[in-house]
Amino acid sequence: MIKKSTSALLFLLFITCKVHAQTEQPESLKHYLSLTNSFLQDGGKWIRQNKDMIPGEINSASYYALEFYRGINTNTVQLRLKNYLPLSSEWKIIGELILSWNAKKQKVVLYGVGSDGVIITGESQLTAVNELQLVSSSTNAEGKTEVSKEVFRFKDGKIEVSDTGDKGTIMTFIRMEQPTGNIIFMSTRDGNFEIYSMDIKGENLKNLSCNKAMDYAFSYTPDKRLVFYTNRDGNDDIYVMEADGKKVTNLTNHPAADRIPCVSPDGKQVLFLSDREDKNGKIYSMDIDGTHLKKLTNNSYFEDAPTWSYDGKKIVFSRELRDLKDTSRNEAVNGEIFIMDADGKNEMQLTDRPGFDGGAQISPDGKRIVFYGKSEKAKYDIFLMDIDGKNLMNLTEDDMEDYSPSWSPDGKWVACTRGDSKNYDVWLINLETKIKTRLTTQPKRDESPFWQK
Template sequence: MRKLLTIIALITICSCKNSKNQVITERENLRIEPIAFVSDRDGNSEIYMMDSDGKNLQRLTNSDSLDFSPSWSKVDNKLYFYSKREGNSEIYSIDIENKKLNRLTNNPANDILPVPSPKGNLILFMSDRNSSSKNLYSMDKNGSKIKSLTNNRFYEESPDWSPDGKKIIFTRQLRDSTDTSHTGNGEIHLMDSNGSNLIRLTNKDGYDSGAKFSPDGKKIAFYGYNQNQWDLYIMNSDGSDLNNLTDDIIECYSPDWSSNGEWLVYTAGKDGNYNIWKINIKTKERLQLTNTTGRNEGPVWR
């Protein structure tokens, strides 16, 4: 009996140690997961990267033009973004290891907001190449085989993939296509990756945008305008159980999930000064990651 109790005690101790080590490992991984974002701290909108604790800041792009909307590939070291360095908005990729730049689109229209698929083989983006409004397109990761996914009079933006790559979520502005302001009624929509089976997920006053699936696909985070303020919201993937996460007097927008689904990184600020923050979903603990004047925005977790 004494030997049996000793064995049980040893198993319990080892189990506790393993559990503790697992928690430490998860925290360490979260700390070093890089976050890419846009900043004009050096006088021009460029793409930067930092660790999840705000340390080890790196500047990834260096151009006289404006670079916007970074998005990570999940399968390699590439970061996708759009830039006006050739006069109009075109889509580029950059290898974060060797800083090699590759231009993917070349069209007189404006191609913006690239988002690589979970498998890395396709890129979603928005373009006005075939209409006066911006619609949703996909292309191969090298810029070939461009396919129209929506074709209508609405202004559409902020596309993203579901974790399994079978669904696409985006904002559709339900009014005149030439009005690109955020004062109208923008709602979150969901469709199959081929553009079929469109459904509307939100139906609230104000503009809703920047929707992102949680890593397990069960939740959706987005930012919305209501009662004269921008806040972060979370809902179930079917649009139910909508909750205001921030309810703040400062503007909060552009959320993105951590890999463990416990945190959102986002932009917050007012009066022309915006910085990168992260918030714990359960505790609502907030941590500031950047602290400069001007605009630091559009953060995305790798």
């Protein structure tokens, strides 16, 4: 029987020894690993997938991630083994292990202790090109030892694991690609809502707005100027901040409330909401310098969160389909997703569901839309649908509330706000595996992530 921590670790030994067959003997394990795929040097992660798993049914599979660190000397590399638990939507550390290059044996050996007290040791033996046999043993806290022998074969970018008996393939390792870019988000961690940036690992945090006023929803120009709305002059207006953070300019400077800006892909225009002509809030556009104001929608409904498509030809937004002048009804709002041309023409309704659908964004390839809306459990989840509103899919069907999705530049990930009435944090969702990874853990509110290239 392959132990969880042993089997997840064995994959690393395989791909290092796979390369060893085609190269000279390494002088150190650091050099040894540098001969493998470069993602190992960058904290790359792989996932383990049960071979009988049906795609999409993540509750039937176990997922593991390996994170790599510099070892205690040049001949060692440390790694942390994590287990993904679908029910809690979290990664849990289940062991830390050490790999060492044994110059005398000319082998990679391993040693580790799992969170359950199991001690794991082993060493590799290359049996053929792209094939490795590894003998390992695990000893539990009661002193019971179990020896296992596995064969690893590298084929078509995947690693198949089989035992030396007749069970055939036990499991398959597949690479889980890592997202790139930075995440910009809002947080109350310094007392009031400010705009922050962090890297894709949730590290290197920086306060971008640094003001006593409330700073909200934001967007970026291609030259990295920050466009956001704030009440720092006593009224909600749209502002632009230079990339160095030194100069801030009020673009709207109007007594009405101007909110939720979104910069066009070419950086020349800004969409935003304004109640300057009525209290329902309508969609406007203006040039990036605040000139050439244009009203794009004109009706008696409330509208929300307009965003551009990546080619700048379409706009998606939410619209409350109950006339807000009608106060005779008291049911929940009925907001639906709409799409229109960039000039405000050719509107089309995409959703027709109970509750409020909002935060819509078109994917980088222009084929899909992600948004948040009410689920069958009467809570908010993140949904995915085709650009024409077909093939609706729930991405976050669990007990948490989900809002404010944002596409990664490559369209393979979605950042979003997840939490409950007590706290909200920024999470990432891998669209291939549906695995959700938590980036922030503050007791304050972290929300409305925006994926910056």
